[in-house]
Amino acid sequence: MAVRSLFQACLLAPLISVAAANPIKGKIGSFAETQKLADPSYGPVPGQDPLFSTYYGKDAPFPGYLRDVVLPTKKGPPGTDDVVWQNLLSAEWIIFDFYQKAVESFNASSFVAAGYPNTTYQRIQEIRNNEAGHLRLFQNMISATSVKPGACEHQFPFYDATSFLALVTVLEVSSMAFLTGLVQDAKMSSSQAAMLAIAETETRHETWSLLEIWKTNPFAGPSDTVFPYANQILDTTNGFIVPGSCPKLNPVYPSPRQGLPALSAGKDTKSLLPGATISLNFTDPTNQPSFMPDCQYYAVFFHGIANISVPINTTAWPEHEIHVTIPKQFETKGVIAAVVADTPGAPTKETVVAGPGIILEQPAALAVALL
Numbered sequence: 001m002a003v004r005s006l007f008q009a010c011l012l013a014p015l016i017s018v019a020a021a022n023p024i025k026g027k028i029g030s031f032a033e034t035q036k037l038a039d040p041s042y043g044p045v046p047g048q049d050p051l052f053s054t055y056y057g058k059d060a061p062f063p064g065y066l067r068d069v070v071l072p073t074k075k076g077p078p079g080t081d082d083v084v085w086q087n088l089l090s091a092e093w094i095i096f097d098f099y100q101k102a103v104e105s106f107n108a109s110s111f112v113a114a115g116y117p118n119t120t121y122q123r124i125q126e127i128r129n130n131e132a133g134h135l136r137l138f139q140n141m142i143s144a145t146s147v148k149p150g151a152c153e154h155q156f157p158f159y160d161a162t163s164f165l166a167l168v169t170v171l172e173v174s175s176m177a178f179l180t181g182l183v184q185d186a187k188m189s190s191s192q193a194a195m196l197a198i199a200e201t202e203t204r205h206e207t208w209s210l211l212e213i214w215k216t217n218p219f220a221g222p223s224d225t226v227f228p229y230a231n232q233i234l235d236t237t238n239g240f241i242v243p244g245s246c247p248k249l250n251p252v253y254p255s256p257r258q259g260l261p262a263l264s265a266g267k268d269t270k271s272l273l274p275g276a277t278i279s280l281n282f283t284d285p286t287n288q289p290s291f292m293p294d295c296q297y298y299a300v301f302f303h304g305i306a307n308i309s310v311p312i313n314t315t316a317w318p319e320h321e322i323h324v325t326i327p328k329q330f331e332t333k334g335v336i337a338a339v340v341a342d343t344p345g346a347p348t349k350e351t352v353v354a355g356p357g358i359i360l361e362q363p364a365a366l367a368v369a370l371l
Helices: 006-012 031-038 082-105 108-113 120-141 161-185 189-213 230-240 364-369
Strands: 263-265 277-282 297-303 306-312 322-325 335-341 352-360
Touching: 082 120, 082 161, 082 189, 082 230, 108 120, 108 161, 120 161, 120 189, 161 189, 161 230, 161 335, 161 352, 161 364, 230 352, 263 352, 306 322, 352 364
Parallel strands: none
Antiparallel strands: 263 277, 277 322, 297 306, 297 335, 335 352
């Protein structure tokens, strides 16, 4: 999807009305049992218990059914990276619920009948298990002086095996993009190392999807894309959250939250490959950008460890569309992250005025299909 988060693309694509989708609620454990999660030694341990790899039941695995906030057990200042881990835990609840909803909604024959390998449902269960392990890992990374966020209710725009698998690719590739920024937010080397380990697992999930589902070369070139502002990508996932459903004691997600306008490619987009010219569309009528008449704006495209800025003409907007050409210098590999900024290179998050978006290059046809 061009110049808009693919999360938003799927939410607005005609896969299914979000309002009509069934929310994830899970089999909720008691508040008292949930508070036991404050003890890092409570329950199965990720990396030591096969639950997080080879459990094949439909019910939510530990700790996915313990959905309340975990209250602090000590007084004192928050840990150095607590806010970063709180953001990541809130995001992980969304991802876990996404896979758990699929496990509950489908079975092995659902995917076989749609033409996918007979191992697809099993792989989805295994990814669900990995995501449950992430929940527990992230809970344990938050210090005893801070709240561990609980689960909201979530809704997802898929209605069959194919629309679900399309969203799998969107979510997994976007996870890789935001984790490169989240590592930069963390201060402790132990936090950075843990996030790198999680990013490697997400990459394996995406590699499976590209190889088995889309029959696409999974190699993304010499470097995956580095995008520095993780919270901007996380903010787009708020569209999956049922309004008013989050635990009252949950911190703001993500924190800090900019609430930038969402971007979309125009419906007439034919290609999202480097060198293609696309139009920009700001899709939320209640959250539109404000362009100063004497300011030059840029579409900033991040690919690999570099970025390229392309001047755009905003003077006639909204009467006339804004057009931009995706830099032809980029290799047609991996993903491209894009924002609209008031400064070349978008050197700080404050210079970003709209976005971000993830331009999926593998498989590029899927991104166009989701417009």
